[in-house]
Amino acid sequence: MKINSPLEAYKFLPATNCGECGEATCMAFAAHLIDRSHKLTDCKPILEAKFKKKYEELDALLAPEIREVEIGVGDKIVKIGGDDVLYRHKLTFFNQTAYAYDVTDSMDEKDLVERVKYVQDFKKFYVGNFLTVDMVAVRCTSKDPAKFAAAVKKVVETTDLPIILCSFDPAVLKAGLEVSKDRNPLLYAANKDNWKEVGELALEYDVPVTLFAPDDLDMLKTLAKTFAEMGTEKLVLDPGTFPTGKQLKQTLTNFLKVRRAGIDGDREIAYPIMAVPFTAWMAHDDPVSASYWETVVASVFTIKYGDIMILHSTEPYAMLPELHIRDTIYTDPRKPVTVDPGMYKVGEPTADSPVLVTTNFALTYYTVESDIASNKIDCFLWAIDTDGIGVEAAVAGGQLTAEKIKKGIEDSGFDLKKDTSHNTVVIPGLAARLQGDVEDATGANVMVGPADSGRIPGWMEKNWPPQKK
Template sequence: MRKKAGPLDIYKYLPKINCKKCGEKTCMAFSSQLIERKVELKDCPHLKRESFKALEEILAPAVREVVFGKPTVSVGGEKVLYRHELTYFNQTAIAIDIHDEMGKEELSKRIEFVNNFAHERIGETLTLQAIAIRNRSGDVEKFDKCVEETAKRTKKALILCSWNSESLDKALRIVGDKKPLVYAATKNTWKEVGELAVKYNCPVVAFADNDISELKSVVNALQRMGINDIVIDPGSHLDSCTLNNFVMLRRSATNEDKVLNRPILGIPAAVYLQSGDGLKEAMAASLMMAKYADLIILHNIEIWALLPNITLRQNLYTDPRRPVRVEAGLKEFGSPDENSPVLLTTNFALTYYTVASDIESAKVDCYLIVLDTNGIGVEAAVAGRQLSASRVKKVIDETGIEKKIRHKKMVIPGLAARISGELEQLSGWKVLIGPKDSSEIGRFIERER
């Protein structure tokens, strides 16, 4: 298993002069930020060439990062097998497929869907990253026209899918400058497709259906041609073999396999095309994402199938070391005035957005003080003293809420009831103990008026 580099492993290669030209106060701080990918080696102006090369090797992710499309989509680049060992960096990219036998209306509808899809959840806008264009007809001219039409209508990254190298060549003449992902090089077509990848400087997918040895030989052949940006597709079926292959490939990468250390492509759309069952496709997508797929291609665009998977993706790719949080401070809901109630909550994202949603649903005009608890929920924050009377008193002063209202009453969460007495003494405010469940806020405010 690849040894995880720590700050000291990085620090010994740095100049150790604390010049601050990299933007960090010390070289040790710079080494920590390198691990977090928040700075780059080139940011250190005093780094020697030998040290630069050594650090490049140390910091290289277990899974090679591949970038395709304009605007760019990054896939792979992961350092660990399990998220809790560090974190995952590049979310699974999701592409929606179209093909060259679709009617104009359906084609336009699917492209516009991908362009406009946006779902807000916990302060993050969830989107789709790419469009996969399939050469279903096998006809060079039809594929060419479909690619040209799609390129005019979208700014999303493109994946060109054809078993015919001639179709790919003609399509790349149109969109080669957009750096599409080229699908696919097989044991029979690796040379022709590899030459196209070299000619147009595009990343390529190596494919072998449920045969890891064959997949490895295709990747080896592409590497010998000087191609490094390779995505691997071991085949996609709704069965244990597919998932086992995904896991074996990722384990192999983290064990320093220099051939199969590539981003994994899963195609749940293949499950849909085989079965015609959108539910099976959605299930396959969730399983593939949970088992290390770095890029997936979907067919079904019904919201009931997409929403669970984009939510799952967001959950998988949150940083386990840092609770999801929102900006602390004073928030206004509706049109509050000097007589409006003042409520308190924490900046843990799930807590905040639940409370905010319940306030909006109840149509309550109010002020909401969001206390910085380092992204910890109410009950745990009270126990850990991130939510304490002294900290609430401090945020009352910092937000200037007393200048906006005529009263001095505050509603605190029911789970924070034990700080109410101390808070009244410190602040001089009357503290009302609100409901434990924010869905009761509307009724609580009505009763207190």
């Protein structure tokens, strides 16, 4: 965005402090515009006709440096781009890299449907949510528009995920568009030879389009400028992803250059960037090496400025690290890393259910909670206030102590003797050294659980209910 202090934004606001936006003052709202935690449209008064000019001016000033492009429709719509900074600690990165996995129009129909479903349903639980992937890229390998249309149609029928239509042949793209035009697919791609026809398709169907100029940033910029002049800024830039050697280094250089130019204010090239780690399969024959290298290339360009990518390997050992590196880079560094301390009921615990303690570090809490809940274990779980530190570091640093555990349980109004039939507390394996102290402090039995909460179910089978002494 073009401004960076709340004061600059404040000048355009109605200055009535009416509170409709949920903030007490216009100034407070202005601060949230700058850190991008509120949208300008959250201020209803400024939408009134008399503020039209100010609204438009401010809206333009607040627009992110890198244009935001939408692909798909409805719930599963994917937004890419929209960034304002080169380093995540300067603010945060917005709109995580969209991962598209490929299918081809030469695939057997059954395999195609199965693969699309697998991609659509792939999920991995993490810190209170499921990590999932986003899109399907349909590649034309048959060179036949009719075959391509049939494959696209099958994908459209099978999933709501947004789609990328891949071919350099405008006739093929058009055939694909005809059967997916309601789904706002991304075209891949316009290049120096077909740009006119593909550009016309993008305009006619009003869909986003990828511009492809391998290792030629002058050409990439020329294409982007031309398309903007033709009337569309729904553009994605592909400077080519070369899988090995000096060319891979050059690919990184191109990504760095394009993004830096965009953030520095060159509007003509300030669009989301596409990487195609899929090309790793051209450099490696055996599937494990290819999957590994694809994951490595995908990681590099998830970290350095790829906004969308086309991938091939659906091996879990490729998808899991991809999902996690993306989460790593796009997690808002400003978000709180704690949960509220206190007692949480998992499932429907009774007096016979176990009492477990953990810390209020979000990563720890959600990991433990999901390990228990997904295995249908009913229990009382305490998030002890450790200032948001995980178990091991909190024991080492003194934030997780017997006193804290005692206080945490008492503060919830819970009485171990009355409210349980067993008067027993289970502490994390990594807090084993607190066992004696917790016994002394609470007067309860203290059992030491496993070091990793993933092993709680197996541990429970062996150790719960506790043997009467």
